Amino acid sequence: MTIEQDSPARKTVRRPRSKVQRERVLERASESSDGVGVQAFERGLEVIRAFSNEQRPLTMSEVAEITQQSRAATRRLLGTLVKLKYASTDGHSYRLTPAVLELGYAYLSSNQFWDRVQPYMQEVVAELNESSSVGVLDLPHVVYVARVASRRIVQHLSVSVGTRLPAAVSSMGRLLLAYQPRSVVAQYLKENPLQRHTPHTIVDEDAFHEALDVCRGQGWIMVNEEFEIGLRSIAVPLRDRHGNVIAAMNVGAPSSRATAEQMIAEFLPVIREAANKANHALSLG
Numbered sequence: 001m002t003i004e005q006d007s008p009a010r011k012t013v014r015r016p017r018s019k020v021q022r023e024r025v026l027e028r029a030s031e032s033s034d035g036v037g038v039q040a041f042e043r044g045l046e047v048i049r050a051f052s053n054e055q056r057p058l059t060m061s062e063v064a065e066i067t068q069q070s071r072a073a074t075r076r077l078l079g080t081l082v083k084l085k086y087a088s089t090d091g092h093s094y095r096l097t098p099a100v101l102e103l104g105y106a107y108l109s110s111n112q113f114w115d116r117v118q119p120y121m122q123e124v125v126a127e128l129n130e131s132s133s134v135g136v137l138d139l140p141h142v143v144y145v146a147r148v149a150s151r152r153i154v155q156h157l158s159v160s161v162g163t164r165l166p167a168a169v170s171s172m173g174r175l176l177l178a179y180q181p182r183s184v185v186a187q188y189l190k191e192n193p194l195q196r197h198t199p200h201t202i203v204d205e206d207a208f209h210e211a212l213d214v215c216r217g218q219g220w221i222m223v224n225e226e227f228e229i230g231l232r233s234i235a236v237p238l239r240d241r242h243g244n245v246i247a248a249m250n251v252g253a254p255s256s257r258a259t260a261e262q263m264i265a266e267f268l269p270v271i272r273e274a275a276n277k278a279n280h281a282l283s284l285g
Contacts, residue, residue, distance in 0.1 A: 043069060047077045048086070048100065057093035116281040117238070120274040121148040121249065127270050130253045133159065134238065135172035136246070137180070140192045141165060142173030145247070152257075168208070169197055169227040171235035172248035178215040179237065179245040185212065201226040220272070222263055230255045234263050236275045241283040249275050 050066040051058060058066070064074040078094050081087035085099050121132040125148045134146035141164040159165070167173030167188070177185055194203040202208050215221035222234040235250035251271050258267065 043067070043073065044077050044080065047074065047081065048096065051096045057090075057095040059093050063094065117146055117247075117249070117278045118148060120278045120281075121146065123277075124148070124249075124251055124271055124274045125150050128251060128253075128267055130251050130257070130267075132249065132251045132271070132274075133172070134247050134249050135170070135176070136248075137167060137173065137176040138164070139184075139188055140167055142167045142170045142176060142248070165227070166192075166195075168192070168194055169201060169223065171221055171223040171233035171250045171252075174212070174223060175215055175221045175235040175237060175248045176245065178212040178221065182209075185209070197227050198225055198229050200224060200229075220268060222260065224260055225255065232258065232260060232263055234267055234271065236268075236272055238275055238282060239279045246282075249278065 046067045046069070047063055050063050060071065060074055060078060063069075063078065064071050067074065069077075078087060078089070081096075082089055082094070085097060087094050088097050089095075117134055121134065124130075124132040129150050129152060131147065131149045131152075133144050133148075135142040135144050137143075144159055144161055144163045144165075147159065147161055165173065167177055177188065180188075189205055189208070194205065194208060195201070196203050202211060211221070220234060220236045222232060224232050231252060232255055233250050233252035235248045237245040238247040238249055240246050249271060251267055253263065253267070
């Protein structure tokens with residue numbers, strides 16, 4: 001009688017992956033890791049931005065509500081910011097620390113605005129005895145990246161490097177909008193409807209577009225008491241070596257010290273000359 005014996009179980013032998021297969025696996029893993037990292041980075045930036053619109057400490061719940069993130073994710077992100085010393089907490093609320101300024105300073109240093117443009121701003125201030133600034137567009141705001149202040153007080157508006165103002169009612173912001181594609185301006189107005197800050201503020205979109213067209217045609221713009229009563233500001237473009245508008249330079253003055261006619265007749269030639277010198281310096285970079 002023949003006794004059948006169970007045959008031993010066969011072991012599954014995996015063929016080694018080819019070089020192409022290994023590269024594909026590594027690529028998928030890298031993409032997945034990068035995706036997670038980018039998402040976390042974006043969420044971290046959203047937390048930092050949450051403080052930019054609030055001039056006060058925020059609780060974790062408030063940050064979560066502003067950023068539309070879960071409380072758990074917000075707690076981890078705030079904890080990371082505290083660990084990196086970009087934020088501090090008293091156990092109840094959080095606030096950003098001055099260390100955050102390092103991020104903005106890295107931008108200013110890389111673009112060398114201070115080194116190349118500030119001397120010409122100083123010439124403007126020396127001649128007109130009014131403050132001069134340089135700003136770049138970061139919709140929906142214009143951001144001050146350089147400033148030379150005069151010793152004379154300019155109304156109640158206090159600005160410094162890093163200050164953000166609504167682009168539509170800032171002379172620099174409006175000038176920079178004038179050099180944006182029409183579609184960009186349309187989207188901006190859709191997301192940020194024109195708001196009346198003073199009785200002089202332009203709130204009609206057609207009139208706003210017309211003001212931008214005039215600005216682009218003449219190469220300068222004046223905002224006359226549209227953001228704050230008693231404050232006028234005139235701005236001109238700064239260009240890179242290719243002629244692209246990359247920033248704006250302005251000079252502001254209280255209406256008690258300069259009429260609109262004086263701003264155009266006396267201030268505009270001075271700031272235009274300074275901008276021309278700055279444009280030449282920027283074109284060499």
